[in-house]
Amino acid sequence: QQQVKQSPQSLIVQKGGISIINCAYENTAFDYFPWYQQFPGKGPALLIAIRPDVSEKKEGRFTISFNKSAKQFSLHIMDSQPGDSATYFCAASGSARQLTFGSGTQLTVLP
Amino acid sequence: DTGVSQDPRHKITKRGQNVTFRCDPISEHNRLYWYRQTLGQGPEFLTYFQNEAQLEKSRLLSDRFSAERPKGSFSTLEIQRTEQGDSAMYLCASSLQGIDEKLFFGSGTQLSVL
Numbered sequence: 001q002q003q004v005k006q007s008p009q010s011l012i013v014q015k016g017g018i019s020i021i022n023c024a025y026e027n028t029a030f031d032y033f034p035w036y037q038q039f040p041g042k043g044p045a046l047l048i049a050i051r052p053d054v055s056e057k058k059e060g061r062f063t064i065s066f067n068k069s070a071k072q073f074s075l076h077i078m079d080s081q082p083g084d085s086a087t088y089f090c091a092a093s094g095s096a097r098q099l100t101f102g103s104g105t106q107l108t109v110l111p
Numbered sequence: 112d113t114g115v116s117q118d119p120r121h122k123i124t125k126r127g128q129n130v131t132f133r134c135d136p137i138s139e140h141n142r143l144y145w146y147r148q149t150l151g152q153g154p155e156f157l158t159y160f161q162n163e164a165q166l167e168k169s170r171l172l173s174d175r176f177s178a179e180r181p182k183g184s185f186s187t188l189e190i191q192r193t194e195q196g197d198s199a200m201y202l203c204a205s206s207l208q209g210i211d212e213k214l215f216f217g218s219g220t221q222l223s224v225l
Contacts, residue, residue, distance in 0.1 A: 006153075034213075043115070043202050043216030044154065089153045098144070098167060099214065101153030 004092050006102025013109050019077040021105045023090035026071065030092040034099070035064065035075045038087045047088075048075075080109045115217035117203050123223045124193055131189045132220045136205030143186050144214065145178055146202040154202055154216075160186060161208065193224045 005024045013019045025033075031052055036044035050057045050064040050073065057064045063076040077084055087106050091099040116135040124130050136143050141162050146154035157176065158168045162183040175193075180186040190197055200219040206212050 004153075036216075041218065043204075043218050045216070046213050049213070091153070098156050098159060099146075099154070100156070104151070104153050 004090060004100050004102045006090050006105060008105060009103070010106045011108070013080045013107065015080065015082060015109055015111050017080050017109075019080045019084070019107055019109070020074060021088055021090070021107075022072065022074045023092075023102050024070075024072045025092045025100075027092070027094070027100075028071070029094045030100075032093045033064070033066065033073050034091050034093075035062075036089045036091060036101075038089065038104075044089060077107075080107075082109045082111050085109050115203055115205050115215055117201075117217040117220050119220055120218065121221045121223075123225065125225050126193060126195060128193055129189065129191045130193060130222065131187055132201055132203075132222075134186045134188070134203030134205075134217060136185070136203070137207075137215060138184075140205035140207050140215075141183070142206045142208055142212075143180055144204040144206070145186070145188050146204065146216075148200040148202055148219070149198075157188075190222075193222075195224045198222055198224045 034049035035047045037047050038044045048059045048062045052068045061078045066073045085108050087104045089104050090102040093099045118133045144159040145157040148154040158178050160180040175191045178188045200221050202219045204214040204216045206214045
């Protein structure tokens with residue numbers, strides 16, 4: 001019930017394209033859904049987060065879409081750039097902010 | 112604000128030895144978390160503190176692991192009698208409790224058990 005499933009495992013996108021990463025969760029007690037970006041040798045860095053009372057949140061080129069009934073959420077990266085090449089993790093938590101992470105998506109943006 | 116600091120960045124040890132890692136959170140943050148990350152996987156929750164109180168521990172955390180946050184500031188994570196399966200990146204994160212709480216991670220300590 002604590003699992004967060006993430007897909008795809010890897011993604012290759014051309015510069016300027018749209019990158020889409022999907023996640024699904026099971027625990028209906030989750031009420032906070034962040035996305036993290038991680039570069040090699042670094043810790044995860046918070047990109048954007050959403051709560052289940054809204055269906056979409058946009059910050060710059062990054063958008064989270066949230067479907068509460070389907071228990072799914074996704075990250076869209078518009079106008080993808082080579083500097084966006086990194087591993088992306090979705091996560092979910094309840095009140096204690098103990099995050100349950102997905103298994104990650106390795107994004108490569110080709111120049 | 113210098114971010115979350117972890118020390119050491121890398122640790123190589125022999126099986127059976129004890130190791131200790133340190134985490135210095137962002138100064139005003141009252142919550143501190145430890146996670147473990149293996150290659151190709153997402154971070155896995157180990158334990159967390161609110162101020163100096165350890166409020167939750169993962170069922171996955173064996174008795175060989177112990178964490179402290181004695182004065183509600185820095186924290187240490189000790190692994191006794193290390194095993195090869197303990198090899199991983201150990202990540203510390205901190206946050207300020209609140210409605211818009213956000214976790215900030217350090218760069219981690221990479222442990223290799225030979």
